[in-house]
Amino acid sequence: MVSTSVQAAVSGKNRPLSHILRYLPARFADTVREYVRSNPAHEDWISELRFRAGGLFSVTVAGQNVCRFPERFVYCSAEDVAQTLSLLCEDSVHTYGETMKEGYLFLDGGYRVGLCGHARCDDDRLKSVYGITSLSIRIPHGVFGIAGPVLPLICEDGAIRPTLFYAPPGIGKTTLLRDVAASLRERRIALIDTRGELYQEEAMNCTLIDVLYGYPRAKGIEIATRTLAAEAVICDEIGTAEESAAILTAQNSGVPLIASAHAENETMLFERPNIRLLRDAGIFRYYIGLRRKGWEKRFSFHVFDAWQNRSFDLSSEEPS
């Protein structure tokens, strides 16, 4: 059953693309508006806006790079990148200093901006980043109902089963996790939103979800299991040694973890030493690989049940 707030998000009352366009220099915002006007069906498929100093402005539509609008290229100067960054940060670049060092900043509304530029290092430690040369604005998509086929696995007889979703970047792991969190909204879920991408107000307010904003994943997992008495912890993109250590420590608390990781397929997933460590410790019951072809909204899932050592495939219905 989809709640009214979720329906509002699905029906597109909140247009994440038009909202972020207000923060872009007019030249680029107008280019995107013009593109959407001539290709209205593409609007829901725009996942990224990319700026490169001395390069081309591009839009990622269903995984494809679009840089002709329609017959012209839009060039981007260093000043354009600096101005865009200033506008996105509302002239408060200093507020985002720490996450900028990690290569991203997150904005209200669940937008993640990936960035790179010139690094200033002290020995091996990254001290600061200046002279930003590339920006990649990720447009969040509130697509709900896609987790339907895997929900009976995750939530079996009222018990939540630890699950790891894996896929290459841009397939929709975060969107799926968001849907799983919204579907489990009547359970005490601790959502570790390190980069401000997971929590979506329209779908998750007035629920039992506790949100740990900006916490490093390892610390967030520790807090969620030790002090929040969560029924399940949800977090995005695990994979570092520190995170694996925190997950291994937390397993004794009996709090299941639902997480995602980057990997092309199951073999490559288990080739990652930190994930292999988690598999050997039996942390996750289900390893679910996501597949989605270009313009398809449907996901297909490849499920590996580690406790019963069997694999099978599932596919989702076309979401609303």
Next chain:
Amino acid sequence: MRWVGAGFLFCSVFGCGILLAGQEKERTRQCEAFLNFFEYIKNQIHYFLAPTKQIYRDYRDEVLSKTGFLDCLSQEGDGVYQNRWEEAFAACRDRIMLSREQAQIVLAFGSCIGKSNEEMQMNSFEYYIKAMTKETEKQRSVCAKNVKLYQTLGLTVGAMAALLFL
């Protein structure tokens, strides 16, 4: 009637002297107010990494409020905030009595706010705060000298004009 005219002339000239002295005092107060504002901005960014719009909205100062500068800074256009320091300064220029050099420092300080990381901003802030401190000290001594000068000049020129009129 002649006495009334002479009295009016004296009061006008002496009043001008008092007015000029008042302006000089106001300029000093504004220099000090901007200097305090600079320090506040620096601390808010250094210790709290506070967003620019919040810094402006939270700041209270009678002298700067009177000029309308703080209100102009806090304005938001189309729901997107931008640091409009230069525009705010231009909009209130007729109420801001700073000299050209002092105004240049204020504008240069404003152009650094929120445009880079904390460390780079601190370096720029230190430089402009030092320059503004120097200007404020200069202004204080000029003010002490000029206030007396304007008052004395107003009094003597006013008295002389009144005598000549008589």
